[in-house]
Amino acid sequence: xxxxxxxxxxxxxxxxxxxxxxxxxxxxxxxxxxxxxxxxxxxxxxxxxxxxxxxxxxxxxxxxxxxxxxxxxxxxxxxxxxxxxxxxxxxxxxxxxxxxxxxxxxxxxxxxxxxxxxxxxxxxxxxxxxxxxxxxxxxxxxxxxxxxxxxxxxxxxxxxxxxxxxxxxxxxxxxxxxxxxxxxxxxxxxxxxxxxxxxxxxxxxxxxxxxxxxxxxxxxxxxxxxxxxxxxxxxxxxxxxxxxxxxxxxxxxxxxxxxxxxxxxxxxxxxxxxxxxxxxxxxxxxxxxxxxxxxxxxxxxxxxxxxxxxxxxxxxxxxxxxxxxxxxxxxxxxxxxxxxxxxxxxxxxxxxxxxxx
Amino acid sequence: xxxxxxxxxxxxxxxxxxxxxxxxxxxxxxxxxxxxxxxxxxxxxxxxxxxxxxxxxxxxxxxxxxxxxxxxxxxxxxxxxxxxxxxxxxxxxxxxxxxxxxxxxxxxxxxxxxxxxxxxxxxxxxxxxxxxxxxxxxxxxxxxxxxxxxxxxxxxxxxxxxxxxxxxxxxxxxxxxxxxxxxxxxxxxxxxxxxxxxxxxxxxxxxxxxxxxxxxxxxxxxxxxxxxxxxxxxxxxxxxxxxxxxxxxxxxxxxxxxxxxxxxxxxxxxxxxxxxxxxxxxxxxxxxxxxxxxxxxxxxxxxxxxxxxxxxxxxxxxxxxxxxxxxxxxxxxxxxxxxxxxxxxxxxxxxxxxxxxxxxxxxxxxxxxxxxxxxxxxxxxxxxxxxxxxxxxxxxxxxxxxxxxxxxxxxxxxxxxxxxxxxxxxxxxxxxxxxxxxxxxxxxxxxxxxxxxxxxxxxxxxxxxxxxxxxxxxxxxxxxxxxxxxxx
Numbered sequence: 001x002x003x004x005x006x007x008x009x010x011x012x013x014x015x016x017x018x019x020x021x022x023x024x025x026x027x028x029x030x031x032x033x034x035x036x037x038x039x040x041x042x043x044x045x046x047x048x049x050x051x052x053x054x055x056x057x058x059x060x061x062x063x064x065x066x067x068x069x070x071x072x073x074x075x076x077x078x079x080x081x082x083x084x085x086x087x088x089x090x091x092x093x094x095x096x097x098x099x100x101x102x103x104x105x106x107x108x109x110x111x112x113x114x115x116x117x118x119x120x121x122x123x124x125x126x127x128x129x130x131x132x133x134x135x136x137x138x139x140x141x142x143x144x145x146x147x148x149x150x151x152x153x154x155x156x157x158x159x160x161x162x163x164x165x166x167x168x169x170x171x172x173x174x175x176x177x178x179x180x181x182x183x184x185x186x187x188x189x190x191x192x193x194x195x196x197x198x199x200x201x202x203x204x205x206x207x208x209x210x211x212x213x214x215x216x217x218x219x220x221x222x223x224x225x226x227x228x229x230x231x232x233x234x235x236x237x238x239x240x241x242x243x244x245x246x247x248x249x250x251x252x253x254x255x256x257x258x259x260x261x262x263x264x265x266x267x268x269x270x271x272x273x274x275x276x277x278x279x280x281x282x283x284x285x286x287x288x289x290x291x292x293x294x295x296x297x298x299x300x301x302x303x304x305x306x307x308x309x310x311x312x313x314x315x316x317x318x319x320x321x322x323x324x325x326x327x328x329x330x331x332x333x334x335x336x337x338x339x340x341x342x343x344x345x346x347x348x349x350x351x352x353x354x355x356x357x
Numbered sequence: 358x359x360x361x362x363x364x365x366x367x368x369x370x371x372x373x374x375x376x377x378x379x380x381x382x383x384x385x386x387x388x389x390x391x392x393x394x395x396x397x398x399x400x401x402x403x404x405x406x407x408x409x410x411x412x413x414x415x416x417x418x419x420x421x422x423x424x425x426x427x428x429x430x431x432x433x434x435x436x437x438x439x440x441x442x443x444x445x446x447x448x449x450x451x452x453x454x455x456x457x458x459x460x461x462x463x464x465x466x467x468x469x470x471x472x473x474x475x476x477x478x479x480x481x482x483x484x485x486x487x488x489x490x491x492x493x494x495x496x497x498x499x500x501x502x503x504x505x506x507x508x509x510x511x512x513x514x515x516x517x518x519x520x521x522x523x524x525x526x527x528x529x530x531x532x533x534x535x536x537x538x539x540x541x542x543x544x545x546x547x548x549x550x551x552x553x554x555x556x557x558x559x560x561x562x563x564x565x566x567x568x569x570x571x572x573x574x575x576x577x578x579x580x581x582x583x584x585x586x587x588x589x590x591x592x593x594x595x596x597x598x599x600x601x602x603x604x605x606x607x608x609x610x611x612x613x614x615x616x617x618x619x620x621x622x623x624x625x626x627x628x629x630x631x632x633x634x635x636x637x638x639x640x641x642x643x644x645x646x647x648x649x650x651x652x653x654x655x656x657x658x659x660x661x662x663x664x665x666x667x668x669x670x671x672x673x674x675x676x677x678x679x680x681x682x683x684x685x686x687x688x689x690x691x692x693x694x695x696x697x698x699x700x701x702x703x704x705x706x707x708x709x710x711x712x713x714x715x716x717x718x719x720x721x722x723x724x725x726x727x728x729x730x731x732x733x734x735x736x737x738x739x740x741x742x743x744x745x746x747x748x749x750x751x752x753x754x755x756x757x758x759x760x761x762x763x764x765x766x767x768x769x770x771x772x773x774x775x776x777x778x779x780x781x782x783x784x785x786x787x788x789x790x791x792x793x794x795x796x797x798x799x800x801x802x803x804x805x806x807x808x809x810x811x812x813x814x815x816x817x818x819x820x821x822x823x824x825x826x827x828x829x830x831x832x833x834x835x836x837x838x839x840x841x842x843x844x845x
Contacts, residue, residue, distance in 0.1 A: 029547075032454055032455055036450070071544055071545045071546060071547075073446040073482070074446060074450045076446065076448055078449070316666075
């Protein structure tokens with residue numbers, strides 16, 4: 001267990017936005033909350049999963065809802081803490097620590113907000129290693145762990161316990177319905193996990209990894225080096241393409257932001273075209289019409305100069321972007337993992353082939 | 358005869374132009390003065406001297422960076438009470454939360470947070486705490502605060518909470534200026550609230566400045582109404598600018614792009630504006646600059662102002678050319694010290710201007726001072742510069758050097774129109790229906806701002822389906838512009 005500095009939270013916000021692979025929501029407002037809390041003297045602690053006893057309980061948390069609503073109903077650490085304490089009341093047991101559902105985007109910081117209120121440590125890990133759009137796209141689902149109960153709290157003191165669900169899909173449907181009813185933004189505490197489950201089924205070390213990516217970007221900027229090279233260095237990632245956004249089409253279907261972006265090559269990629277398809281997060285990329293990179297390999301689109309991640313909602317014509325691929329956590333690459341989060345899970349009739357293979 | 362005067366008050370020069378119909382008939386360039394108005398008076402006097410018909414102009418448009426500079430330089434700012442309506446949500450992130458501390462200390466007089474606000478679908482979040490608002494209004498009266506900014510959750514979709522708060526304030530303290538956030542911005546509470554706070558702290562300066570502008574105009578014997586240009590290439594009446602000074606933020610680059618569009622008679626073009634430090638490349642669509650989506654910071658404060666989407670290259674007349682260890686150009690620049698430091702002006706710094714003079718592209722300063730530059734160096738530097746610009750532009754069929762380009766900003770001001778914009782979430786409508794509704798609302802706004810309805814055109818339609826919101830939610834933004842209606 002070790003204290004997390006305010007600087008590390010800043011790095012986490014940058015790194016997590018990159019790991020968001022276009023989704024997960026901007027960490028900006030969560031970061032602002034952490035700055036406020038640290039100003040008040042809060043210091044969060046990061047805990048290695050190995051420090052957990054097998055029968056400890058861990059709260060897996062996330063903010064749920066529409067990113068746009070989150071820009072008006074600003075996220076608040078009290079609501080996150082409420083979802084966690086409600087789960088404790090329902091279970092009649094106390095949590096030992098909090099953990100993030102997804103390390104990609106704003107949800108990387110949510111457990112720190114809750115932990116600050118509850119004086120609990122945060123586990124160094126998550127269950128996606130990135131961001132994904134659906135509830136069954138987690139390492140816990142791949143391991144067939146139980147998906148209930150779930151608690152959901154909104155800022156007005158409305159709260160829901162989903163005591164049971166027949167499947168991950170049902171859990172998604174029921175909790176989504178409750179979320180919409182309270183204004184499409186809510187704090188959730190997912191099915192509680194034992195220390196043993198965390199140690200065996202979570203994607204461990206992803207918080208440290210995100211902090212490291214953010215720190216590399218910041219250091220590169222300070223030294224006027226290329227921040228994208230810095231990201232590739234610390235992650236073992238690959239530069240896939242670089243150019244200008246030439247066309248962008250978005251639509252929502254079944255509550256997801258789907259669409260495509262076309263990039264026209266510049267520099268070493270001049271004369272080539274790259275197409276990206278997304279469902280909240282980037283799913284598949286084609287180089288001159290041939291599949292080049294696909295989920296679960298992480299497909300990240302970064303501002304070519306600043307190295308900041310660009311979300312699928314903020315892509316726009318003319319942006320200068322670099323597409324990079326980062327290796328996916330091994331659990332996502334197993335046959336069962338590919339079933340849950342491979343290209344076919346997103347509706348693409350492609351056999352998964354990793355760019356790192 | 359349609360006569361319009363455009364004035365651009367820049368950091369260095371104040372430019373004025375007279376347009377008769379679509380022809381530039383007189384131009385004036387004078388140094389900007391510290392009080393701004395003296396420079397304007399001089400520019401107008403120069404214009405009238407060259408073209409006495411300037412007195413019969415039907416409209417005068419001023420583009421100024423005065424209000425942006427006040428924020429950036431932290432001067433002449435008023436103290437403001439912030440009223441946030443949205444509790445119990447957002448309690449952990451109060452107004453001024455992400456402001457630079459020096460600016461917040463200067464502006465923040467009082468922070469009031471009250472229950473109220475709305476959901477994305479227009480339902481109330483919780484009932485509005487009118488009683489709390491009345492108590493706050495009494496406190497504001499007692500403390501002598503002169504300006505209040507009000508921001509409510511989802512006010513762009515439902516403004517009733519902000520309007521009710523404003524009514525209570527007007528009732529309790531009639532002398533206090535009230536800025537409502539829904540008048541200024543889009544979805545994004547903190548950024549919209551920031552815009553309202555910036556506006557509120559500029560409101561006294563705006564009153565003083567626009568009145569001084571009007572006096573300068575009257576002193577020059579010009580009876581036409583006065584407009585100020587906005588960041589979107591349109592104008593607002595001086596009376597409106599008194600109340601909404603933030604609308605003038607960043608109108609400079611917009612005026613330059615609009616001016617270039619007008620002078621080149623092209624509606625679809627890339628505009629390359631070469632300055633001393635940067636080359637700014639923007640894209641014109643339907644004669645208006647394409648706007649950036651991203652967050653724009655003013656004096657360190659995040660806002661959602663509509664700004665031209667510019668690619669800024671560190672390449673201007675004063676940009677440094679280094680020979681060792683390898684040839685590099687920029688991004689550092691000698692800036693306004695060009696006339697002391699560049700080789701051709703007797704200095705010892707090799708700049709892009711020196712390269713251009715050595716290559717015979719321009720005639721400036723003392724050409725003999727660059728005669729000894731190796732030809733290979735000059736060629737290599739030009740190749741490098743060409744590559745930098747080529748990366749910023751593509752598929753260009755023709756390069757135009759426009760007449761009167763030195764006063765393009767003032768021309769851009771002179772041709773400004775009136776706009777109306779709507780940015781709203783529509784549910785359970787087809788895309789066409791949502792756009793039609795947004796268009797109607799935008800036209801009504803433009804007419805209310807002084808546009809002639811018969812001349813209104815749609816210049817931008819953008820729709821973004823919203824992930825995770827029910828009922829086919831579509832965020833639709835429509836912007837229309839029209840000519841200024843002739844005074845009755």
